Amino acid sequence: MKHNAWIDWSRLVRGALMLGAGFGLLACSSDDGGETTPGGGNTSPTPEGTPYITRVLDFRPAVGQFVNELPTCEAGDTQETMNDKVLAAIGNNRRGMISLGGFGGYVVVGFDHTIENREGLCDFRVLGNAFYASGQADYGSSEPGVIEVAYDANGNGQPDDDEWYEIAGSAYATCDESWAGAAEAAGNDIRTIRDYEITYYRPTTEPGAPTEEYIRWEDNQGASGYRAMNSAHLQSYFPQWIDEDRLTFRGTRLPQNGIDLSGEGTNYALYLFAYGYADNYPNTSNESAIDIAWAVDASGAPVDLPGVDFIRIHTGVNQENGWLGECSTELMGVEDLHLLEEEIESNTIKK
Ligand SMILES: [Ca+2]
Ligand SMILES: [Ca+2]
Ligand SMILES: [Ca+2]
Structure with missing residues (x-):
């Protein structure tokens, strides 16, 4: 029982999210073709600037149980109004929450x-909203x-x-994480695939009830399958403001980090990567911080950037974790550590 304490906490958190996000939002019009439109910045910057997100340029979640809820999609919403809702949630230190859905879903923010x-x-x-399991430091x-x-x-x-340029996190080249062996033994795919591509197909019907075969997907590795609808989330998992019949996402796919400790599908531990990712370490941890010097070009060679004006984040793992979905x-904001006068030495994180 007691090793399940964190799962109970997780359930509470997800339950609270669900309640907070509300259920009644199924019919969004999709009169917008999904064009990318910059959101407007709306803060009064200090002379040096605002330490937080001031623009949302694009938001395209992949299918997922919090999609159309975080943020809420309502009738009449377009790509532009959804971008604005994302800014209202995570911009300007509001610290609300958005979900990027399954693998590939992304947001592009600016400052x-x-x-x-x-x-x-x-x-x-x-x-993000990452947290440790009760009494644990690695999952x-x-x-x-x-x-x-x-x-x-x-x-x-x-x-x-x-x-x-991509920030080369700890699993950029190969999976050297402490849990790699356990993940492999559990049957996880622990490869990093940098040119991964997945397509999700709009469901022909909305079941409004749990089903294992809800939204079909195919990837460029020859695999295919279905995303499930779970009993806790019965709204459409396909972004309702997007008109297209399929959603394709490309990018780096990370090793599968969810391991079912129970062996019977009831206790999924999601293991931490060492550094360099979003929604991986708790926000209060130094390891949630990023050094721009970790950026690499397409060949993996380091690039020397004076700074960054835009950040893009996509869900990196393609994995279903039992009832966790x-x-x-999930994202709650971005902080410029220099404007906040927070000093974190990079070599204390990437050792
Ligand atoms: Ca730096
Ligand atoms: Ca430019
Ligand atoms: Ca999360």
Whole structure:
């Protein structure tokens, strides 16, 4: 019983989220083709800038149990109004919560200044809702998001395709995490796949009841399957403001970090990666901080960025964890550590 304490906590947290988000939101119109529209910044910056998110440029969750709830999608919502809702939730230090859904779902946020890359120091922190299991230091609820950063080199106020670089977290090359052996023994796929691609297909009907075969997906590794609908979340899991019949996501896919300690599907421990991801360590932990110097180019070579103007985060793990549902990165904000005068030495994290 007692080793399940954290699971009970997790259930409470997820239950509270569910209640807070409300249920009655199924019919969103989708009169918007899903175009990306910048959200407007709306804070009065200090002379140095605001330490928090001031823009949401895009929000496209993958299918998931909190989709259309965090934030709530209502009739008439468009990509632009959903971006605004995300800004209202996690911008300007509001510390509400959004969910990116399953693998690939993402958000792109911006700031009113360039977050400086200071030598030897972590530069920003992405706030999530990760927590340790009771009495544990290596697992709990860790649903890591892969972080990419862009410096607005051409000064056009937008992150251009050639301005993005991935933060190379601890599993960027291979899975050397302390739990890798246990995960492999449990049957997890512990490969990192950097050119992973997955497509989710809009369901032809909304069951409104638990089912194992709800939303079909296919990936570029030859695998396919269905996302389940669970009994705690009966709303549509497919983003209702998006018109398209399929959603395709590309990017780095991380090793599966959920291990069922019970062996019978009732006690999933989500193990922490060592560093470099969102929604992985608790927000109060130094290990939730990021050094911009960890950014790498497409070949894996380090890049030397003066700072970053935009951050993109996507859910990094493709895994269903029993009744916890799919691994989904949740976000509560971003903090510029320098403006907040918080000093975290990078080499205390990436050892
Ligand atoms: Ca730095
Ligand atoms: Ca640019
Ligand atoms: Ca989470």
